[in-house]
Amino acid sequence: MTHSVFIDGAAGTTGLEIAERLKGRSEFTLITLDDAQRKDANARREALNDADVAILCLPDEAAIEAIELLDPASGTRVIDASSAHRTAENWCYGFPELNGRERVADARRVSNPGCYPTGFLALIAPLVRKGLLPADWPYTVHAVSGFSGGGKGLIERFEIFEPSPAFRAYGLAMGHKHLPEMQAHAQLTHPPVFSPAVVDAYRGMVVEVPLALGLIDGAVDAGALLEALERFYEGSPIVRVHPDFGLPVELLVKPDAPARDDMELFVFASPDRSQARLMATLDNLGKGASGAAVQNLNLLCGLPETAGLHLPIA
Known part of the structure; x- marks a missing residue:
């Protein structure tokens, strides 16, 4: 099964590093927007609602706005790499080692830790x-x-x-x-x-x-x-x-x-x-940001937790 992923804020440091970790992975199809479309609310709304998983690599206010663009009926699951929802109700704090891998895997809204x-x-x-x-x-x-x-x-x-x-x-x-x-x-x-x-x-x-x-x-x-x-x-x-x-x-x-x-x-x-x-x-930028987002993405999609991560050889 292939999962569609939209990185909102893909041109930023965290977004670029997430994309690098997903490069060449056949389990995912990236939804991408060109420079003009990234600033177009309608184009972003369509991409957000078309994705199986949206990863928000945005400032806090923009991340909140992105959630408002989501249609609840779309089924899009979200990983937010901003600090906007890290203590919010109805959001899962995406630290699997602390909160449990099953909880992250079952969540609709995951807030990436700082x-x-x-x-x-x-x-x-x-x-x-x-x-x-x-x-x-x-x-x-x-x-x-x-x-x-x-x-x-x-x-x-x-x-x-x-x-x-x-x-x-x-x-x-x-x-x-x-x-x-x-x-x-x-x-x-x-x-x-x-x-x-x-x-x-x-x-x-x-x-x-x-x-x-x-x-x-x-x-x-x-x-x-x-x-x-x-x-x-x-x-x-x-x-x-x-x-x-x-x-x-x-x-x-x-x-x-x-x-x-x-x-x-x-x-x-x-x-x-x-x-x-x-x-x-x-x-x-790894376990502190992009690596954690990919770890959470893997869990959301039922994939091996460490797939695509940069880990030391045991």
């Missing part, structure tokens, strides 16, 4: 669910990303500098748009303090949650956190938990890193285990 929340939630949500970490703890998130995650505007700001800045801290006014999904899907009482930054690399991401374990009621042990994460992701073809404390000695974001759709999780601990650093590495 890149930073993907790393944060992968680390924290399973541990809060198990009761190893408290829901009301004042969590802090430090993260750096390749500049491609900021879209065309940020890409241009990096490219016009000679040389480009090595580090750019942002979100300094607080209230980052990723915070609601971090709080909601980790089931936290308070939003975390989020410190994002971008570096002079096109892709790649490190997300860190530092923990003062000695101050948490119940004397949480770093070994228990690592074991719980290993069990939670056991058998996952995409998320891998590094089994050793203290290794590797560095986590890098490389300027020439290739595309990847997996994610690695680490638990580092002080010698007395009173402090820990939970860390995730991923590609902000």
Whole structure:
């Protein structure tokens, strides 16, 4: 069976990477619009309603407008890569490892997770669910990303500098748009303090949650956190938990890193285990965006979850 797919916003970074992962796959037929048609509401409406699956790679307001163009009778299923519907009712949060593959496969509306929340939630949500970490703890998130995650505007700001800045801290006014999904899907009482930054690399991401374990009621042990994460992701073809404390000695974001759709999780601990650093590495354009969209698309269409993804050879 062939599934028709329309990428609304196909000319953007996320859309281009999704199309690259679908290239040569006989299970899909892409519905495409030329440059003029992309700005024509009628042409977009027709493409959206003709598709078996529409993938929205749009700013939030445009994604909301795209949903309004859909005829409920069309049967089109949607994957929204914007942040518009990540905490909305009647939308499935498209993180299969957390919410279940069956739930994603059965959904009509799937909201793709944000890149930073993907790393944060992968680390924290399973541990809060198990009761190893408290829901009301004042969590802090430090993260750096390749500049491609900021879209065309940020890409241009990096490219016009000679040389480009090595580090750019942002979100300094607080209230980052990723915070609601971090709080909601980790089931936290308070939003975390989020410190994002971008570096002079096109892709790649490190997300860190530092923990003062000695101050948490119940004397949480770093070994228990690592074991719980290993069990939670056991058998996952995409998320891998590094089994050793203290290794590797560095986590890098490389300027020439290739595309990847997996994610690695680490638990580092002080010698007395009173402090820990939970860390995730991923590609902000892979598991943090386009790779996750293709993973969700595969599930919606009843196909192997990892088909078309860039994964390390086992």
